[in-house]
Amino acid sequence: MAMSCLQRVGVIAFLMALPAAAAAARADTQELEQRGAYLVQITGCAGCHSPRDSEGEIIADKRLTGGDRALPVTDIGRFYPPNITPDEETGIGDWSAEDIVKALKSGETPLGRVLLPAMPWRTQFKDLTQDDALAIATYLKSLPPVRHRTPAPLAPLKGSAPQP
Numbered sequence: 080m081a082m083s084c085l086q087r088v089g090v091i092a093f094l095m096a097l098p099a100a101a102a103a104a105r106a107d108t109q110e111l112e113q114r115g116a117y118l119v120q121i122t123g124c125a126g127c128h129s130p131r132d133s134e135g136e137i138i139a140d141k142r143l144t145g146g147d148r149a150l151p152v153t154d155i156g157r158f159y160p161p162n163i164t165p166d167e168e169t170g171i172g173d174w175s176a177e178d179i180v181k182a183l184k185s186g187e188t189p190l191g192r193v194l195l196p197a198m199p200w201r202t203q204f205k206d207l208t209q210d211d212a213l214a215i216a217t218y219l220k221s222l223p224p225v226r227h228r229t230p231a232p233l234a235p236l237k238g239s240a241p242q243p
């Protein structure tokens with residue numbers, strides 16, 4: 080059936096609005112990435128999740144690719160903070176932004192495991208607002224994927240003090 084004149088105007092208006100909507104979506108994503116970059120900087124993700132040089136400085140091109148200092152979880156072991164760049168094999172490339180938000184706010188990974196307290200989600204990140212958690216996730220997903228596998232966990236140290 081032929082379109083009425085009004086319908087045709089409607090279709091044209093819709094088509095004209097599409098590029099504007101796409102540009103707005105891009106601007107939103109960019110804004111989220113910028114806020115996420117800022118939040119990652121001030122919440123200290125990189126401090127744990129990055130290897131350091133002999134001076135103790137974060138190695139810039141390995142930032143967020145996994146830490147080289149294992150963190151103790153009493154009686155369970157010592158754990159290297161993993162690679163959180165979007166590398167498919169050694170990082171979290173197969174996690175969606177929603178998966179990252181869930182891990183930050185509830186500690187739950189896509190495989191249903193609950194993250195250990197060495198990752199301070201329970202004491203800190205669970206209180207992120209949904210928007211801030213999404214900004215962090217959007218930023219992490221915008222990073223270049225870097226292949227870097229952190230070592231397997233180590234056995235617990237004998238006589239380690241109980242953790243709060």
Ligand code: HEC
Pocket residue numbers: 118119122123124125126127128150158159160161162163170171179182183188193194195196197198199204215
């Ligand atoms: C005090 C050190 C520390 C800080 C700070 C920290 N993390 Fe972690 N994170 C860890 C450790 C250790 C693990 C591994 C925990 C486990 O496997 O149960 C982890 C695990 C993760 C995981 C799960 C990855 C995977 O492959 O299972 C994500 C995602 C993550 N952290 C994101 C972040 C983000 C984003 C921040 C900053 C907002 C952050 N972390 C801050 C130590 C830290």
